[in-house]
Amino acid sequence: MMIYRYREALEDARKSIQLDPTFIKGYSRILKCAIALGDLVTAENAAKQAESLQAGSVTNELRSIEKIKQYQNEAMKAYEAKDFRKVVYCMDRCLDEASTCEKFKLQKAECLAYLGRYQESQEIANDILHLNKSNADAIFVRGLCLYHEDNIDKAFSHFQHVLKLDPDHAKAMEQYKRAKRLKQKKEEGNEAFKTCKFGDAVKLYTEALEIDPLNKKTNAKLYFNRATALSRLMKIREAIADCSAALNLDDTYLKALLRRAKCYMDIEEYEEAVKDYEKACKMDKSRENKKLLQEAKLALKKSKRKDYYKILGVEKNASEDDIKKAYRKRALVHHPDRHANATDAEKKEQEKKFKELGEAYGILSDAKKKARYDSGQDMDGFDGDMSDIDPTQVFQSFFGGGRQDKDWFPGGYTFQFNFQ
16 A cells, blocks of 8 residues: 555455454555545445444545545536536546546546647556556547547547447447548538539538537638638638637637638738738748738738729729729719709818829829839828829819810819819
């Protein structure tokens, strides 16, 4: 007992009471060894014998038995409720009394795996396997860790080994079947994605996510894969939500972070994109990530100035003719003379839009200014420079100063530029 070889000490104590059934110290030692090993049936039988020989002789040991029973019951309820953190706590309290009980150690190890504390879990299992290579529960725990670390093929071999040792091992059988379904559904989703069946891929990844909510690593990858498929379907908001779900499960998942940043860029939420790219650069200072961050910062800077493409209603790749047509169309719509009978507030709004159209055309119709604008250079200066433009001059130079007003404005509107 002094060197913690409780199983051998238990056998010696049993021999002692065989020689002398009234040897109370023999029963006391059986009791202590059985408690240390977590063998409560043997412990309780020994306690009864000791108490019958000398009342009150094993009071402390009886308290230990009751304490173990209490925490065992609490652990059972917590396990059913999937409160694995509480199970670990209860097993630690049991191990305070039954320090060498393999059952308590392995129940703790199993729940540590569910909590993502794989190294601690494997260390417990390995310690037990060092003493007994055929301990099915310890092999199961190692397989469980591999499964939750997304190493499903190796997990399969462990579960199969457990079932060879113990064909009735319910947990191993259940976990084996679950892992098989998860792998199959994930592979089907991947195949659908590879063949550009993105809708089918989303459906299959969704089904895979329903198989095992506890497998955080695999589920993080499934959320990422579904986000990628959703982004191909231009469901960007949903893709962002899936990337966030993946990162909630694994905050070191760089691919999910980069995908979410790209999605934010796609919907022009540049501040969020910059935040994600900054996080990505902290995780991986690659040249590519730094480049993506700079591009996001530039896009954010551009977004804070007037969007001349939007003002004219053209795409960023619009041709010179597209820009001219767009200006012609919108200038006629927003020219103040077309709103002579409007309210003062509406007149002011139309004058503002007409002025912005002049600024936009002045920039985008000039190749050099357009190039500077597109590259983000001197952005702060553009708004100030362009505010000095007289929109009437832009309008008249575009349409020709010699044309009569009636050629442009049905109903006899005349030019009267009275900007505030």
